[in-house]
Amino acid sequence: MNKKTYSIPIGPVHPSLEEPMTFNFEIYGERIEKVYLAPGDNHRGIEFMGRQRNPIQIIYLAERICGICSASHPFAFCQAVENAAGIEVPERGQYIRVIIAELERIHSHILWAGIAGHELGFDSVLYISWRAREEVLDLLEYLTGNRINYGVFMIGGVRRDISEEQIPRIRKTLEYYKDVYGKIEDIFLKDPTIALRTKNVGVLTKEDALRLCAVGPTTRASGIKKDVRQDQPYSAYADLEVKAITPDVFSGEINGDVYDRIIVRLLELVQSIQIIEQCLENMPSGEIVAEKKLVKLLNQLKKAKGEGIGRHEAPRGEVFHYVKLAEAEVPEIWKARAPTYNNLMPWAPMLLGEQIADIPIVVASTDPCIACMDRVTILNKANGRKDVLTKKDLHELSVQKTRRITP
Amino acid sequence: MRLNKYFERSLWVFHLNTGSCNGCDIEIVAGLTPRYDLERFGIKLVGSPKHADVLLVTGPVTGRMLDRVKRVYEQTPDPKAVIAVGACGTSGGVFYNSYNLSGSIDKVIPVDVYVPGCPPRPEAIINGVLQAWIKLEKLRESMEAAPAR
Numbered sequence A: 001m002n003k004k005t006y007s008i009p010i011g012p013v014h015p016s017l018e019e020p021m022t023f024n025f026e027i028y029g030e031r032i033e034k035v036y037l038a039p040g041d042n043h044r045g046i047e048f049m050g051r052q053r054n055p056i057q058i059i060y061l062a063e064r065i066c067g068i069c070s071a072s073h074p075f076a077f078c079q080a081v082e083n084a085a086g087i088e089v090p091e092r093g094q095y096i097r098v099i100i101a102e103l104e105r106i107h108s109h110i111l112w113a114g115i116a117g118h119e120l121g122f123d124s125v126l127y128i129s130w131r132a133r134e135e136v137l138d139l140l141e142y143l144t145g146n147r148i149n150y151g152v153f154m155i156g157g158v159r160r161d162i163s164e165e166q167i168p169r170i171r172k173t174l175e176y177y178k179d180v181y182g183k184i185e186d187i188f189l190k191d192p193t194i195a196l197r198t199k200n201v202g203v204l205t206k207e208d209a210l211r212l213c214a215v216g217p218t219t220r221a222s223g224i225k226k227d228v229r230q231d232q233p234y235s236a237y238a239d240l241e242v243k244a245i246t247p248d249v250f251s252g253e254i255n256g257d258v259y260d261r262i263i264v265r266l267l268e269l270v271q272s273i274q275i276i277e278q279c280l281e282n283m284p285s286g287e288i289v290a291e292k293k294l295v296k297l298l299n300q301l302k303k304a305k306g307e308g309i310g311r312h313e314a315p316r317g318e319v320f321h322y323v324k325l326a327e328a329e330v331p332e333i334w335k336a337r338a339p340t341y342n343n344l345m346p347w348a349p350m351l352l353g354e355q356i357a358d359i360p361i362v363v364a365s366t367d368p369c370i371a372c373m374d375r376v377t378i379l380n381k382a383n384g385r386k387d388v389l390t391k392k393d394l395h396e397l398s399v400q401k402t403r404r405i406t407p
Numbered sequence B: 001m002r003l004n005k006y007f008e009r010s011l012w013v014f015h016l017n018t019g020s021c022n023g024c025d026i027e028i029v030a031g032l033t034p035r036y037d038l039e040r041f042g043i044k045l046v047g048s049p050k051h052a053d054v055l056l057v058t059g060p061v062t063g064r065m066l067d068r069v070k071r072v073y074e075q076t077p078d079p080k081a082v083i084a085v086g087a088c089g090t091s092g093g094v095f096y097n098s099y100n101l102s103g104s105i106d107k108v109i110p111v112d113v114y115v116p117g118c119p120p121r122p123e124a125i126i127n128g129v130l131q132a133w134i135k136l137e138k139l140r141e142s143m144e145a146a147p148a149r
């Protein structure tokens, strides 16, 4: 038997990817033998741009690192600057930050659930969950004025208060999600077809997760209790009950497969609802921002000198920002590290040995915001033939596999 | 009965991300899901530019995507329309003065419709697509009217 492999390049035109990515797979038959990753297509030079702007302008830039994590990056960035300049955030501001961040987690996890359903060929799941997601976007719009890119974070606090009259509306939405959760759980955790497609697929062992520094739900699904909110409580999380969620709470076992990553995300939905409820109950009164006058704040930052870090548990894992202020208008250094960066390398062990049809769901299971893979070229080295698989074909393959293995 | 002469055919759309923050991209997908439901107009997202009538382009065009944007544009059959979605695609938006960005999409390929906003609401994107549709039908009419070369 001669063992000829052929290579499949995927990307970089991926419509819904945070960072358009180029992949290259070495395939033998249907099995993936080697995985090559080449990120960098979405490099916008944001840190470079940040070094030419003052910290308040950077908040808006940080927000637009990723449109889905548009609370996480400013959260971490503001903490970094506060840390460097020694600014204390008023308690009420901290609580509002946490509420916005958790609402974002709800929207992000539901978005992910829809995409996972789509990748498996359950488009009705995509529509059900994205319909449900609109409610939290409505709430975010109600609280902050925007559906996406909320523009609510400010160095030293937040820009908008949550008033007494707004609280019933928040509670109403939370109740809605408690209802919907049952439905989503039913679809994902009780459906035999989803279990067939996701159990023992894309396994990331605990050792690999530790070795490759995976973060967020990806690492928790492999049994590592890592969660910044629990390990190094910051902001209002210090007052709240947050425990890292691993899949054994639900199923009693840890496999580190796609199924486990689904469990973790669904349980985190419930957790976020609980966190917001706790916040609403214990919400302290007082100021929401340390310094209201922006000119004064800018002057203070201009005189500040020092380094600061900010960490936040974003929906996809830990996001980390580092800022160095050097008595200047603009920061000397700004460094941002997003969770997907850590979760790139684990793709290799997850994908090795899997089939082509599993690529979409395995890659989507780390939630890198891949909704689509565009053009895939199969280059058969043996006869030089070139077949082009579009995202649709790839999706077809995935759907066919679902049909094939469904009893 | 003819409701509108522009509603005769369905429109297929290809979505191209040239380095956006993803905000506009999820709003485009939101436009396809039940609340906004682009598909009721017969507008469908397709997986290859070769099938598309309209390109929905987001993002400020990063260095590595530059060539690919041109190629995707060339692969789209005529008559075609290009919609630039979002502030960063129409003007650079927050991403001005970077060493790796073209700044706006119209510096790379011709753009027919601009949808401003960061990100624009799904309603605005739908409106943008409808604008492109009208433009496209006019283009088609003029192509049909022109004597064959």
Ligand code: SF4
Binding pocket: A064, A067, A149, B020, B021, B022, B023, B024, B025, B058, B059, B085, B086, B087, B088, B089, B093, B094, B117, B118, B119, B120
């Ligand atoms: S216009 Fe704004 S929201 Fe849209 S991709 Fe650009 S930065 Fe993101």
